[in-house]
Amino acid sequence: MVESSTGGYPIPITVEFTGGLELLFGNERKHKVVLPAQLEDGSPPNISYLLGYLVDNLMQDQRKDMFIMEDSVRPGVLVLINDADWELEGEDAYELQAGDTIVFVSTLHGG
Amino acid sequence: MPRGTFGFSRASFSVFARVNVMGSLEETCVSLRAQISATEEQLAGLKRDLALAEAQTERENQETRGRWPLLPEEYKRYGRQMIVSQVGLQGQLKLRSAKVLLVGAGGLGCPAAQYLAGAGVGTIGLIDGDTVEVSNLHRQVLHRTANVGKYKVDSAIESLRDLNPHPKYVAHRTHLTPEESPAIFKDYDIILDCTDNPATRYLISDTAVLCGKPLVSASALRTEGQLMVLNNPPRAPSDKTGGPCYRCVFPKPPPADSVVSCADGGIIGPVVGTMGVLQALEAIKVITAPEVVEGTARPRDPPSLHIFSAYSSPLVRTIRLRSRRANCAVCSAEATVSLDTIKSGSTDYVFFCGSASLPSLLSPEERISAREYNQKYSVPSGSPPSHTVIDVRDEAQFGICSLKNSINIPISSVLASNYAKPAHGQEANQIPPWVPPELANNTDSTSPIYVVCRLGNDSQIVVKKMKELGLDQHGKRFIGDISGGLRSWKEQVDPEWPEY
Numbered sequence: 312m313v314e315s316s317t318g319g320y321p322i323p324i325t326v327e328f329t330g331g332l333e334l335l336f337g338n339e340r341k342h343k344v345v346l347p348a349q350l351e352d353g354s355p356p357n358i359s360y361l362l363g364y365l366v367d368n369l370m371q372d373q374r375k376d377m378f379i380m381e382d383s384v385r386p387g388v389l390v391l392i393n394d395a396d397w398e399l400e401g402e403d404a405y406e407l408q409a410g411d412t413i414v415f416v417s418t419l420h421g422g
Numbered sequence: 423m424p425r426g427t428f429g430f431s432r433a434s435f436s437v438f439a440r441v442n443v444m445g446s447l448e449e450t451c452v453s454l455r456a457q458i459s460a461t462e463e464q465l466a467g468l469k470r471d472l473a474l475a476e477a478q479t480e481r482e483n484q485e486t487r488g489r490w491p492l493l494p495e496e497y498k499r500y501g502r503q504m505i506v507s508q509v510g511l512q513g514q515l516k517l518r519s520a521k522v523l524l525v526g527a528g529g530l531g532c533p534a535a536q537y538l539a540g541a542g543v544g545t546i547g548l549i550d551g552d553t554v555e556v557s558n559l560h561r562q563v564l565h566r567t568a569n570v571g572k573y574k575v576d577s578a579i580e581s582l583r584d585l586n587p588h589p590k591y592v593a594h595r596t597h598l599t600p601e602e603s604p605a606i607f608k609d610y611d612i613i614l615d616c617t618d619n620p621a622t623r624y625l626i627s628d629t630a631v632l633c634g635k636p637l638v639s640a641s642a643l644r645t646e647g648q649l650m651v652l653n654n655p656p657r658a659p660s661d662k663t664g665g666p667c668y669r670c671v672f673p674k675p676p677p678a679d680s681v682v683s684c685a686d687g688g689i690i691g692p693v694v695g696t697m698g699v700l701q702a703l704e705a706i707k708v709i710t711a712p713e714v715v716e717g718t719a720r721p722r723d724p725p726s727l728h729i730f731s732a733y734s735s736p737l738v739r740t741i742r743l744r745s746r747r748a749n750c751a752v753c754s755a756e757a758t759v760s761l762d763t764i765k766s767g768s769t770d771y772v773f774f775c776g777s778a779s780l781p782s783l784l785s786p787e788e789r790i791s792a793r794e795y796n797q798k799y800s801v802p803s804g805s806p807p808s809h810t811v812i813d814v815r816d817e818a819q820f821g822i823c824s825l826k827n828s829i830n831i832p833i834s835s836v837l838a839s840n841y842a843k844p845a846h847g848q849e850a851n852q853i854p855p856w857v858p859p860e861l862a863n864n865t866d867s868t869s870p871i872y873v874v875c876r877l878g879n880d881s882q883i884v885v886k887k888m889k890e891l892g893l894d895q896h897g898k899r900f901i902g903d904i905s906g907g908l909r910s911w912k913e914q915v916d917p918e919w920p921e922y
Binding site (some may be wrong): 416421 | 642
């Protein structure tokens with residue numbers, strides 16, 4: 312891996328969508344994403360940055376509010392950081408590490 | 423409610439007949455009050471008789487049981503699960519004295535109830551106001567074809583009795599309402615949420631927390647299912663050692679237009695069946711769990727969400743959930759929801775969850791009824807006037823049935839296009855890839871374009887998009903939709919059209 316001019320190695324992570332959210336992302340559940348080691352302001356990328364990155368780069372459906380509302384995930388979507396509720400890990404301030412798996416789950420209601 | 427309710431309705435009918443003869447409203451009230459108090463007295467008498475009869479039966483059962491706590495037939499029937507160490511005789515006795523309420527007798531409730539009845543749960547309550555439809559049968563495995571039209575709870579109990587006559591089955595032929603939920607829940611030990619909409623899910627969770635009942639909640643759609651055991655252990659609100667509730671995990675309901683039902687999104691039978699069976703399993707685990715002795719640290723399963731995904735590997739993934747939320751509206755010290763606010767209606771679940779608004783995007787001039795379309799374009803001989811029909815249902819639905827000469831452009835591909843709307847005053851000269859070549863290459867044609875879908879909602883969105891792209895040549899070319907979609911086509915034009 313090449314060290315970038317901003318310092319540090321890029322951060323490869325896995326992003327998964329389930330519960331119907333995959334339909335907003337080209338009907339693909341699993342995506343490999345590589346994030347820069349540092350953002351322009353020098354800070355490391357966190358979940359908050361990832362949300363914007365996904366909307367700008369990976370989301371194909373135009374209905375952004377099916378995924379993001381008020382700068383966070385919309386109600387009814389759980390964010391899982393390495394198989395734990397993001398609320399156990401610091402929510403959107405969690406700083407991403409190489410190899411992390413971030414899963415977005417939309418709740419189902421059928422029965 | 424037993425069949426006797428018919429007797430009541432006949433009685434009140436005759437009251438009204440008499441009332442009309444008497445004429446005076448005041449006399450009517452007096453008479454009705456007298457009737458009510460007489461009926462109430464009669465009801466109280468019946469309840470006393472029932473309690474006595476039940477006590478007598480229990481005594482007789484104990485006598486026949488003699489020195490063994492179970493009947494000979496029960497040892498045989500439940501032997502295969504009783505010899506599993508996690509159940510044992512103690513577990514079986516706990517199952518027999520357990521009272522389980524299943525809210526919903528559909529895709530989740532049927533398999534869940536089937537396994538709980540089979541396992542010998544003593545009292546099984548079922549609540550559902552729906553009747554059996556043919557489209558339920560592929561997954562709602564307790565219902566028989568002959569029972570289409572019957573109340574689901576009656577149909578389900580009929581099957582359950584065939585399977586195991588020992589349990590007591592209680593039928594609630596109604597949808598769960600906030601007014602009634604506390605009174606119903608208090609008679610049970612554990613609740614299974616087998617429903618299909620957010621408003622009822624919040625109502626069930628809130629009532630379960632406030633009545634101190636553990637809750638096994640599941641849901642399913644298309645190829646996926648989700649399962650959680652909530653409020654376990656069921657401690658008092660404000661006690662942080664209790665398990666989280668539905669509101670702790672989902673404090674805000676999802677936007678109503680993001681909620682997809684099995685009728686719209688589809689469901690594979692064994693997917694929802696798996697989730698129902700897992701609910702029964704979790705209920706059995708909760709019921710038969712050994713008592714936790716205070717002070718001994720027996721680690722409980724941490725609160726988890728299990729996600730089943732039929733086309734992924736592994737099939738099930740388990741996620742650690744948060745514990746109780748410090749500011750939860752129901753189970754925290756700051757709770758604002760109580761049994762009183764639920765019963766009185768001041769906790770308004772319908773308002774809280776909202777309802778999907780389906781605004782009419784198009785004006786009446788931009789729409790054509792299925793009948794009109796048919797009159798215009800179904801000519802008995804020769805070829806119909808030139809026009810284009812675009813069907814925006816997804817590929818699977820288009821493959822089931824489609825209008826002659828229609829083109830399939832799924833709405834997902836229209837919405838996925840990153841094509842930006844042209845700025846004001848700028849000519850639309852970029853055509854996104856989903857526009858079929860015959861339209862993209864022939865932008866001067868004025869032959870009309872009709873968009874159709876299943877119910878007439880998505881078609882409106884696509885008409886709007888096409889107009890934004892300038893395909894209507896500033897109004898020179900008609901673009902509109904068939905209002906009411908293919909459902910109207912069946913109603914107005916072709917009764918043999920398949921309804922799926």
